[in-house]
Each structure stands twice: as C-alpha cells, then as structure tokens.
Amino acid sequence: MKRIFFYTLLTTALFNLMGCSQKDDDASVDGKLDLKKTLRIKLNFTDYNEDIKVDGTRAVANDTLRREWVDLGNGMSAEVTVKRDTTKSKAKASTRVISDGTYTLVAYDASSHTLEGEITGQVVSGTFTPSAGFDVEPNKTYDFVCYNSKVTRNGNMLTVTKANAEHARIGRNTQTIYPSFGRQYLSFNMKPAASRLYIRLESWVDFPALTATLATNTGQTVPSTAQYDMSTDTWTTGTGVANSENLTFPAPNSYYGDPASSSQYIYYLPSTDIGKLKLTLHGSGKIYNMPLEGANLLLNSLKDGAGLVTTMQPTYSYAVSVKLVYNYIYLMSDGTTGLFKATTFGGGSKTPVGVVVSRGKHLAMSIKEVNTNSSDDYYWLSRTVAVPNPPSYGQGYNKTMYAYNDINALKDMKGYEWTWDGASSWDGATVKANSQAFPAFYIIGQHTTPINGHKWFLPSAGQWVEVVYNLCFADRATTPLSTLNNPGPAATNFCNIKVLAKAVEAVGGNSWRIYGTPFYQCSTEWDNANTCMWIWDEGNITLRPESYTAGASPTVVPFIIYQ
Numbered sequence: 001m002k003r004i005f006f007y008t009l010l011t012t013a014l015f016n017l018m019g020c021s022q023k024d025d026d027a028s029v030d031g032k033l034d035l036k037k038t039l040r041i042k043l044n045f046t047d048y049n050e051d052i053k054v055d056g057t058r059a060v061a062n063d064t065l066r067r068e069w070v071d072l073g074n075g076m077s078a079e080v081t082v083k084r085d086t087t088k089s090k091a092k093a094s095t096r097v098i099s100d101g102t103y104t105l106v107a108y109d110a111s112s113h114t115l116e117g118e119i120t121g122q123v124v125s126g127t128f129t130p131s132a133g134f135d136v137e138p139n140k141t142y143d144f145v146c147y148n149s150k151v152t153r154n155g156n157m158l159t160v161t162k163a164n165a166e167h168a169r170i171g172r173n174t175q176t177i178y179p180s181f182g183r184q185y186l187s188f189n190m191k192p193a194a195s196r197l198y199i200r201l202e203s204w205v206d207f208p209a210l211t212a213t214l215a216t217n218t219g220q221t222v223p224s225t226a227q228y229d230m231s232t233d234t235w236t237t238g239t240g241v242a243n244s245e246n247l248t249f250p251a252p253n254s255y256y257g258d259p260a261s262s263s264q265y266i267y268y269l270p271s272t273d274i275g276k277l278k279l280t281l282h283g284s285g286k287i288y289n290m291p292l293e294g295a296n297l298l299l300n301s302l303k304d305g306a307g308l309v310t311t312m313q314p315t316y317s318y319a320v321s322v323k324l325v326y327n328y329i330y331l332m333s334d335g336t337t338g339l340f341k342a343t344t345f346g347g348g349s350k351t352p353v354g355v356v357v358s359r360g361k362h363l364a365m366s367i368k369e370v371n372t373n374s375s376d377d378y379y380w381l382s383r384t385v386a387v388p389n390p391p392s393y394g395q396g397y398n399k400t401m402y403a404y405n406d407i408n409a410l411k412d413m414k415g416y417e418w419t420w421d422g423a424s425s426w427d428g429a430t431v432k433a434n435s436q437a438f439p440a441f442y443i444i445g446q447h448t449t450p451i452n453g454h455k456w457f458l459p460s461a462g463q464w465v466e467v468v469y470n471l472c473f474a475d476r477a478t479t480p481l482s483t484l485n486n487p488g489p490a491a492t493n494f495c496n497i498k499v500l501a502k503a504v505e506a507v508g509g510n511s512w513r514i515y516g517t518p519f520y521q522c523s524t525e526w527d528n529a530n531t532c533m534w535i536w537d538e539g540n541i542t543l544r545p546e547s548y549t550a551g552a553s554p555t556v557v558p559f560i561i562y563q
Helices: 090-099 407-411 415-420 439-447 461-470 497-505
Strands: 032-034 039-045 064-071 076-084 101-109 115-124 127-130 140-148 152-154 157-161 169-177 184-192 195-203 210-216 225-229 234-237 244-249 260-262 266-268 277-282 296-298 317-326 330-332 352-358 363-366 519-526 530-537 540-547 559-561
Touching: 101 127, 140 184, 317 497, 352 461, 352 497, 363 461, 407 461, 415 439, 415 519, 439 519, 461 519
Parallel strands: 039 184, 195 317
Antiparallel strands: 039 127, 064 076, 076 317, 101 115, 101 140, 115 127, 140 169, 152 157, 157 225, 169 184, 195 260, 195 266, 210 244, 210 277, 225 234, 277 296, 330 352, 352 363, 363 559, 519 530, 530 540
C-alpha cells in the first residue's frame, strides 16, 4: 500500500468531478482507473482568513477578537487590540513563489480510512502532473490529501516545523471516482499550514524608529512542530520551545492624526497561545518624554465565543494593535479619578468630566468649554454691563493686580478666589461668578455643575502654567517661567498640546482648539486695564496681556479643586 499524507488546516476543498467527451481506452486496468490518465489535478492557493465564517457568513473585515488595557508602569498605558487581519498577500506574489515545485498526493478510503496509495508530482502554475500511474477503484469515495515539500511525513502523520510554517501548504478533498473513461477533475484548496500575526504600534504622537522583540514570557513555550493525522483528519501539537522574534518599526510621520507603524508578519504554528508572548521595545528615543527602551507588555490571549481562552487557528491571520497612550488621570462625575480604561470610553463605568492637572493640588480642568456659541463674547469684563461702584484707576478688579510683565503673575494659584470669593474683589463683596459684568466668570458660575459640592472656576495664570508643565510635557528646567512670561512672539517647541487634545477628545471633550490662535481666559489680572490670557497656536504658547474687551472671542475652560 502506498504511503499517504495529510495535513490540511481548515475546511477541505471543493470541486467535484465532471465528465468530458474525450475517451482514453488505456485508462482502465483490471477494472481500475489510472488517475494519471483520467484525472486532471488543479491546485488553488488560498490566502489567510479566506474561509473564516462567522454566524454562517463571511467574517467581517478586522472584527475585534480581544481588547484590553495594560498599564506599562512607566507613565504609559497600552490599549492592546487583536483583530482578524484580512490584508491580502500582495498580488498573490507569495503564493506564486510557494506554488511551483514538488508535491505529494495521497488517497485514503473515505470509509475505512486506510491508505490506498500515494504519488509525487510536479506543480507548475497550479497544475499537478503525477510522476507515475495511480490506480483507483471506480464508484468509490476517497479522501485525497496534497502537500508540498515544506511538509514532512511519517506514515499517516504530517509534520510542519515552525521554521517551515510560512511556506507549508496542505489541501484536502473528498471525492467519488466514477466509472468513466472521460476526464475527471480533482481540485485542492492549498491552505497555509501556519497562523500569522503582525503588530501595529500607535500613539498620540510621533515616535522614532525602533526595534522590538516578541518572545515567549519566562517559563512559557510555543509549539515547535505541528502534526496532522491524515487518516483521521485530526491535528495535534508537537513539543513546545521558548521562542524570540525580532521586529522593526519604521518611524511614522504624521502632522495630525494617529501616528502608527507596523511590523513584518511573524509565523507561528496552530494552537500557539499569543497570551504567552511578551513585546519588548528597544530604542534610544522617547515618547511623552519617557524612554522607549525596555517598555514591555504581554499580549492578550485570544478568547472564543464563550469567553474562554483559545489559541491561534491554522490559516488565520491576526493583527495586534498596541496603542501607547500617556496615563492622563481623569476626573469623573462622582468626584473619583481614574485612567482612561475606567471611563465609559475605555470600557469602564465612570463618566469623565475633567483631566487632572495636579494630583497634589487636587486641580482638574474641564474636558469641555462652557462657550455654547462661538459668536458669544465671554470676556473678562463686559462691554455692555456696567460694574457697580467700579474701582478707581489703577486699583483693579482683583484685590491683587500684577504689574505688566511681572513673572509673579505666573505663580498666581488663586483662580477659585478670583471667581467665587467676594472678599478677593476690589470692593470686598462682588462675586464675579454671580455678576454679568464679568462674562468669563459668570458663564462658569451659571452653567457648570459642582462636583461633590466643589465649584468650577476661571483658572488663574499659575494654574494654566501647571497645565503646560504637567499635561503638555514642558520641561521646568529648560523652560522656566521666564520663557513663558513673554508678551511678544510665542515660545516654541517646548511642549505638545496635541497630546492633551487627544486625551480630551478621547473622552468626548472639546477643550483644545489646536488649530489657529484661540484665546484661553484666565482670572489673573494685570495692570493697565489688561487681563492675562493664553494664546495657543499649533503647539506654540505665550502668555500675553489682552484688553478686557478687545480681540477675538476668548475660550473659557473651567477648572476645579475636586477634593
């Protein structure tokens, strides 16, 4: 009895035989048919994920299999998402390379599962030409298996090693041979013997080119061989070994949007648990002012429809997205704080209302502006409503008014007092949050909801400075207050407001207009009838005086002392 092989990953081929008008009187010997003369064998090379079915239909492109948040412990978190990858092989170039060569065809009795015969042959452009005759009985159903030279065989067992996983192909078809001397056709869908994945790195900011290793975690293994029993159509895993793969990530280049970089494909044998793999980044660059070197995380294990941990499947291709985000802390509507994953936007149950500016000071900024109409004028001082008993010239509306260009203005942390404390006003009584003569204060007082009894307020200059240093990555050593205290041209390249904008937008906020030159009001007062405001111009920042009532409509972002 001739030897047979089998492997085939998923489902098994199509195509039933068809009759032809041609006759071949030499095709029958002792009542048997010579497949070399009567059978035409075609090999179709399928791509990854082509036959995946979900609820009886074709799988949705890139449908999510698993998503989790991982705290990297270095000031960053990673959103790790595993999806089905439906990227097609480029112009089938890889399958053309794989297709031509030596193949083996084996036949089993479909009922008894006994080996009936085997033969090798050459495949050129998808046509299998047997090297010798191959007799089969008519009116009998066979399980045919076809495999290429990257698969080895021992009896009924086919073996694929991890080293050959990328190029190993196996096909299976069950077909009845009819007592016809005309041409019959046998077709195989030659499917990948491997599972594969690639990793996509994403971030809120650009990052430098880097390398990485994807290795088994300490004490864990992945299959080094996979074996298929052709006679029973069953698949088993061979020995497990530690493994490490080297990856490269080119530097992404995007001005706005979500920078990302993808690795090359990595091939594993079926039944590999990707939850045993750890990704470790290598490189001298930084992201969010933190070093990339050594940052690592375990990938998420796959789960089946019942929520149970499962493994990689043959012919499946997986896309693993690792989004690196800065660990901004959010203030929730109930007064608690937490990372993005605790919010309703990150899979948690909390409703975010602010971003924590300083944990030590319990200071947070709202994720939303209070301006409801861009044409509304929410200036420090109203142009239409007179102030009762205004202060005398040079006195100011706050109890403390800073001289022009006084760097101490940038140390002012009394936003709450300027907004809600009547004793802090010039007359010792006016609460600006309750007076329409002070629109920027009044809109906060009338259109915000306290958090556990704590009121929102118009932030002071010093509180805005905390945003620059704590949330926008400015370096206090290289960007001292004297750099910010510049009423002239904007200081550049010392912080990144786009990251904060991403963090705010990620939870449904709109506080950061990073395009153009929006104004952000603050409650600190300078002399000469001017107040202190920020100008943000596509990443550049300056603190400058602006008339109480002149200029574009300024933006009002409330702050809060939440405890």
